[in-house]
Amino acid sequence: MKKRLYLELENCIGCRSCLAACTQCGGHEERNRNYVYDVNPLVNRQTMPLMCLHCENPACARSCPAQAIQIHETGAVLSALVEKCIGCQNCTIACPYGIPKFDHEQNLMYKCDLCIDRTKDGIPPMCASVCPSNTLQWLTDEEIENKKKQFNLDNGKWVTSMPYLEGETNVKVNLPGILQGITKLF
Amino acid sequence: MQAKAAVNQKPGNTLNNAFASHFAKSMFLSVTALAILSFIGTRMFTHVDLNLYGYMVGTIVFIGGFFYRFIAWGERPPTKLILKKGLKLLFRKSTPKTSVEHLATYNFIWNRGIYRWTQHVLIGWGCILSCFVTFPLVFGWMYFTMDDNGHYNIIAMGMKVMTVPADGIIANLSYNALNITAVMVIAGVCMALYRRLKNMQARAEQKFLYDFLPLYMLLLVSITGLALTFMNIFLHGAGQPAMSLIHQWSVIITLIYLPFGKLAHIPFRPMSVLARNYREHYAEQGMKECKVCGDQFVSVEQSKDVVDVLGVNAIEFKAKEGHHLAEMCLPCRRKYRIAQFSGFPTHEVKVKEANQNAKG
Numbered sequence A: 001m002k003k004r005l006y007l008e009l010e011n012c013i014g015c016r017s018c019l020a021a022c023t024q025c026g027g028h029e030e031r032n033r034n035y036v037y038d039v040n041p042l043v044n045r046q047t048m049p050l051m052c053l054h055c056e057n058p059a060c061a062r063s064c065p066a067q068a069i070q071i072h073e074t075g076a077v078l079s080a081l082v083e084k085c086i087g088c089q090n091c092t093i094a095c096p097y098g099i100p101k102f103d104h105e106q107n108l109m110y111k112c113d114l115c116i117d118r119t120k121d122g123i124p125p126m127c128a129s130v131c132p133s134n135t136l137q138w139l140t141d142e143e144i145e146n147k148k149k150q151f152n153l154d155n156g157k158w159v160t161s162m163p164y165l166e167g168e169t170n171v172k173v174n175l176p177g178i179l180q181g182i183t184k185l186f
Numbered sequence B: 001m002q003a004k005a006a007v008n009q010k011p012g013n014t015l016n017n018a019f020a021s022h023f024a025k026s027m028f029l030s031v032t033a034l035a036i037l038s039f040i041g042t043r044m045f046t047h048v049d050l051n052l053y054g055y056m057v058g059t060i061v062f063i064g065g066f067f068y069r070f071i072a073w074g075e076r077p078p079t080k081l082i083l084k085k086g087l088k089l090l091f092r093k094s095t096p097k098t099s100v101e102h103l104a105t106y107n108f109i110w111n112r113g114i115y116r117w118t119q120h121v122l123i124g125w126g127c128i129l130s131c132f133v134t135f136p137l138v139f140g141w142m143y144f145t146m147d148d149n150g151h152y153n154i155i156a157m158g159m160k161v162m163t164v165p166a167d168g169i170i171a172n173l174s175y176n177a178l179n180i181t182a183v184m185v186i187a188g189v190c191m192a193l194y195r196r197l198k199n200m201q202a203r204a205e206q207k208f209l210y211d212f213l214p215l216y217m218l219l220l221v222s223i224t225g226l227a228l229t230f231m232n233i234f235l236h237g238a239g240q241p242a243m244s245l246i247h248q249w250s251v252i253i254t255l256i257y258l259p260f261g262k263l264a265h266i267p268f269r270p271m272s273v274l275a276r277n278y279r280e281h282y283a284e285q286g287m288k289e290c291k292v293c294g295d296q297f298v299s300v301e302q303s304k305d306v307v308d309v310l311g312v313n314a315i316e317f318k319a320k321e322g323h324h325l326a327e328m329c330l331p332c333r334r335k336y337r338i339a340q341f342s343g344f345p346t347h348e349v350k351v352k353e354a355n356q357n358a359k360g
């Protein structure tokens, strides 16, 4: 059963376990490829993670002159192939969410590859494996659909990937609760 | 598309019109060039080494695959842009230095790790040096003659370049050049294979055809090459004809594979010099300021180019504030996305983003 990464943004407690876990994935060379942001840093402690959403039509790959960014058959948009990336940084400018990172010393772009050596075998990515607050989950489409029913309060407040994103993505993002003034029952 | 291209063609460009495609033209020109070079090099085909005939056919098939692949690739909008603008900027002061660092000494691979650098120097230079020796021999651009007095003449393009004693250092180096490079390649490939066993980094994302085949092919070429020498010296040539065929076959397969798999980076890579020049030149011309924080984060030209390339792909990232998303610096673009989710304008809070680098 194909599973995907599913983000329930407001659960985030800002522990940054996902960043630490990301560094430990095979192939990540101890550097994390994801982000955690304070939503309103001067006022409260709400945080939200931000990671590559693995676009169905990835701007990063479309803008790459070297065809260094490959799309895996699972839909994951991979990190730059080390022997192909020519270091132009087009991808960093193209990504609508500012995800790809660039190492100037190594002349190499690196980005989330959805821990492809794990997810291609159905094992959840590192970030979802460690997230203690169920912000990052690894779910089947059916489970995501059930979530939708669970949170569907008949008030149009199911906030999910579109139209809050720029295009369809393989990772699904959701914000079903407190930030919209909805009490959420776990 | 086809019809449009035909209408747009400039009149009077007879050479281009004479060929059905770029492919046919490039193919024709290179084969002609090879033939002419061989003609001159072999003093009108009087010094052709027919044992090397298979290589000649292999090279010609390789050139076909090469152009097929590269013309398709050069037509992609982002590739075309960097190629076009990069070639115009080829003669910058920094070009020689960048080229050496990117294409000969591989400083950036050093920064990825000394192991990876050593591995690549062994494989890369092993192959490049082998080609420097082999190709001139195959196409007759270089050959050796022996004088009566025990001296070798090295003849390049039909002219005598050097006369060396047959048992001298230079002579020995040239007899053994291919053995030395074969050992380099074998060592490098073994390092690459060992890394796949030991290091999960190299294990992720690997496919047999893309990742292992080129390594095994390089190994096969080098080992059969060395075996030839071994048979010559220790077995008085026994088994040589068979081994020679296997060797020839492995080289030809490698050449034919080259434009399609991992090894395609060899002819692609010089583009990294173009990309560097492009970035340096246009950064001097003017930098783009982030629409939110005002930081200069990319050249105006590249920003425009990327927006155009995305446009060609029917990708249009308009922020509701009116600018393109690519006109925000990376931290602001990320905060802007958080703002879209939460409804609170995170990107407008004048606080530097928290440290985003976990230390593993």
Ligand code: HEM
Pocket: A082, A083, A084, B102, B103, B104, B109, B112, B116, B120, B123, B124, B125, B127, B128, B192, B202, B214, B215, B218, B262, B263, B265, B266, B269, B270
């Ligand atoms: C034009 C100069 C060349 C450049 C700039 C270049 C660049 C690169 C880079 C950046 C990598 C990735 C290395 C890493 O991050 O570990 C690589 C890998 C590789 N290169 Fe080259 N290369 C060049 C020429 C060659 C040549 C002539 C060969 C010979 C066949 C070669 C064979 C390989 C192989 C087999 C790998 C893969 C190593 C592995 O799988 O671990 N390269 N190259």
Ligand code: SF4
Pocket: A051, A052, A053, A054, A055, A058, A059, A060, A061, A077, A094, A095, A096, A097, A098, A099, A100, A111
């Ligand atoms: S989110 Fe950015 S980096 Fe990830 S696939 Fe989409 S364009 Fe590429």
Ligand code: SF4
Pocket: A060, A063, A064, A065, A066, A067, A068, A069, A080, A084, A085, A086, A087, A088, A089, A090, A091, A092, A108, A109
């Ligand atoms: S930096 Fe590398 S991966 Fe990114 S667009 Fe340029 S060549 Fe492609």
